Amino acid sequence: MSDPETADESEAELDADTIDALFETIEQRKRDLPEDSYTASLFTHEKGENAVLEKLGEESTELILAAKDDDREELAAESADFLYHLLVLLSMKEMGPNDLREELEARF
Numbered sequence: 356m357s358d359p360e361t362a363d364e365s366e367a368e369l370d371a372d373t374i375d376a377l378f379e380t381i382e383q384r385k386r387d388l389p390e391d392s393y394t395a396s397l398f399t400h401e402k403g404e405n406a407v408l409e410k411l412g413e414e415s416t417e418l419i420l421a422a423k424d425d426d427r428e429e430l431a432a433e434s435a436d437f438l439y440h441l442l443v444l445l446s447m448k449e450m451g452p453n454d455l456r457e458e459l460e461a462r463f
């Protein structure tokens with residue numbers, strides 16, 4: 356759990372490394388479809404886009420409830436679940452973190 360005092364530093368590390376590395380792994384699972392991969396299952400008819408959209412709905416509700424409870428640990432966990440499924444959705448649409456960066460940078 357990050358300390359609010361060091362949140363800027365943690366966010367910088369997450370932005371630069373972790374999200375891109377996770378997205379690369381998601382893209383690799385999409386290409387290779389290993390049998391034991393949850394991510395790969397989302398790219399097959401076993402689960403598919405509807406399952407990802409349902410997860411995004413569930414995880415967003417859960418992160419809102421965690422925020423209302425002031426449960427920072429749970430909020431971080433649910434936010435991570437949400438972000439992971441968002442990256443899978445972007446990959447399904449042939450998009451990625453750079454599309455988010457461009458959109459956010461255009462708003463400055």
Ligand SMILES: N=c1c2ncn([C@@H]3O[C@H](COP(=O)(O)OP(=O)(O)OP(=O)(O)O)[C@@H](O)[C@H]3O)c2ncn1[C@@H]1O[C@H](COP(=O)(O)O)[C@@H](O)[C@H]1O
Pocket residue numbers: 377380381384391392393394395435436439
């Ligand atoms: N970051 C994640 C990640 N976040 C969440 N999840 C999965 O998303 C699902 C969340 O759903 P729930 O919490 O609702 O649990 P559940 O009810 O069991 O979900 P279902 O399996 O029934 O859909 C769980 O199966 C989690 O394991 C993730 N699965 C994988 N990753 C990362 O994706 C990469 C590839 O992993 P594989 O999919 O195992 O190849 C690795 O780097 C992982 O760290």
